[in-house]
Amino acid sequence: MGIIGLVVAILGAIMSVVPGAAIIGWILLPIGFILGLVGLFMSGKPKGTAIAAVIVSIVGTILAMAFFVTVVGDAFDDAFNEDVTVSRADGEGASDAESADVGTPDAGSAIGSRENPAAIGDAVSGDQWEVVVNGFTRNATDQVMAANQFNDPPPVGSQYALVNLTATYIGEGSSLVDFIGVAFVTDSGNVIRSFDHAAVTPDPLEGELYSGASATGNVDLAIPEGAAGLLRLELGTFGGEVFVAVE
Incomplete structure (x- = not known):
């Protein structure tokens, strides 16, 4: 479960900063986070990959938010600042x-x-x-x-x-x-x-x-x-x- 969560989180982090595909990243990141949490609470299983999945999901979410703010800011500038x-x-x-x-x-x-x-x-x-x-x-x-x-x-x-x-x-x-x-x-x-x-x-x-x-x-x-x-x-x-x- 931890491995699956880590893979999903990594894919989500990558996709969230790709123009045109960011929405896929926003979907994958919470899934990776949830799978990581599930892996943490599974008894008798290694926790390393589950912890990594949670960390990557959190970091990916921060990157996704920064990317979103940048894209919105650029779009706002293009809409409200015309060339003269x-x-x-x-x-x-x-x-x-x-x-x-x-x-x-x-x-x-x-x-x-x-x-x-x-x-x-x-x-x-x-x-x-x-x-x-x-x-x-x-x-x-x-x-x-x-x-x-x-x-x-x-x-x-x-x-x-x-x-x-x-x-x-x-x-x-x-x-x-x-x-x-x-x-x-x-x-x-x-x-x-x-x-x-x-x-x-x-x-x-x-x-x-x-x-x-x-x-x-x-x-x-x-x-x-x-x-x-x-x-x-x-x-x-x-x-x-x-x-x-x-x-």
């Missing part, structure tokens, strides 16, 4: 290194990362959207306040800025441009999002687009006066992020 590519405004396409997923920590100085941001006019593309920052008006408080008489002034020490974008939907079906996230990240690391201080925006970026359609409009941000920083674009609900220099 940056095409220069001068017509030069990004290299493979430059088109890495700039939202990941190991992207280094890829174009579009915080260390090496894209520029105004560059085309930033994800799985669903292609976005171009056409311009950035740092002090647009007068324009925003004139857009609607009920707009509140920006917080003390801040001013309204306007980001003009052209967004082209390249995914399937249709989607709302509202899913594109726009934020200002100061050099000190503070993040100011477009919805942190809402106002009626002049010529806003809005609407639903089908594949191939484009829209151009403004997004307002209440940024600190005189603060240096970068724009951060998030391309869709689960899209990758990319940084754009505005100065």
Whole structure:
């Protein structure tokens, strides 16, 4: 019984870390563990193989759990972190290194990362959207306040800025441009999002687009006066992020 349990446990431990066959390992490991326990309680029989079966089953289960967590983590990253590519405004396409997923920590100085941001006019593309920052008006408080008489002034020490974008939907079906996230990240690391201080925006970026359609409009941000920083674009609900220099 101990020998059978040990063989089953070894097979389970091996199969549990084989992609596509892990479920078989999850079935075999508890069987090997149970057979090992049965062997331990059989009187008059050697206990060595039964003990080994129990130990291998436990170790195999730990390995199987670690493998499962790794696979789930990779799947989660693939689902929620899409690759972003940056095409220069001068017509030069990004290299493979430059088109890495700039939202990941190991992207280094890829174009579009915080260390090496894209520029105004560059085309930033994800799985669903292609976005171009056409311009950035740092002090647009007068324009925003004139857009609607009920707009509140920006917080003390801040001013309204306007980001003009052209967004082209390249995914399937249709989607709302509202899913594109726009934020200002100061050099000190503070993040100011477009919805942190809402106002009626002049010529806003809005609407639903089908594949191939484009829209151009403004997004307002209440940024600190005189603060240096970068724009951060998030391309869709689960899209990758990319940084754009505005100065």
